Amino acid sequence: MAAEVVLLDCYVSLFGMRVRIALAEKGIQYEKKEQDLSNKSSILLQMNPIHKKIPINQENPEDPFSS
Numbered sequence: 431m432a433a434e435v436v437l438l439d440c441y442v443s444l445f446g447m448r449v450r451i452a453l454a455e456k457g458i459q460y461e462k463k464e465q466d467l468s469n470k471s472s473i474l475l476q477m478n479p480i481h482k483k484i485p486i487n488q489e490n491p492e493d494p495f496s497s
Contacts, residue, residue: 434489435453435458435459435460435461435487435488435489436460436461436462436463436487436488437449437450437453437460437461437462437463437485437486437487437488438463438465438471438473438474438477438484438485438486438488439462439463439464439465439484439485440464440465440466440467440484441464443484443485445484445485446484446485449485449487450462465484467484470482474486
């Protein structure tokens with residue numbers, strides 16, 4: 431079964447580490463998509479168009495603007 435939560439993250443991000451720890455403590459399985467901050471992906475820019483920063487927690491990958 432595929433994870434319903436997708437985390438856009440970078441390994442050096444302390445905020446991303448906090449999110450990973452919280453997800454692990456809650457027992458929530460997630461799919462991590464590593465991001466290159468010098469070359470931002472289109473999904474990162476689509477999910478956070480104003481600040482263009484990580485981490486981004488996407489709960490329903492099929493419908494990014496459902497919430």
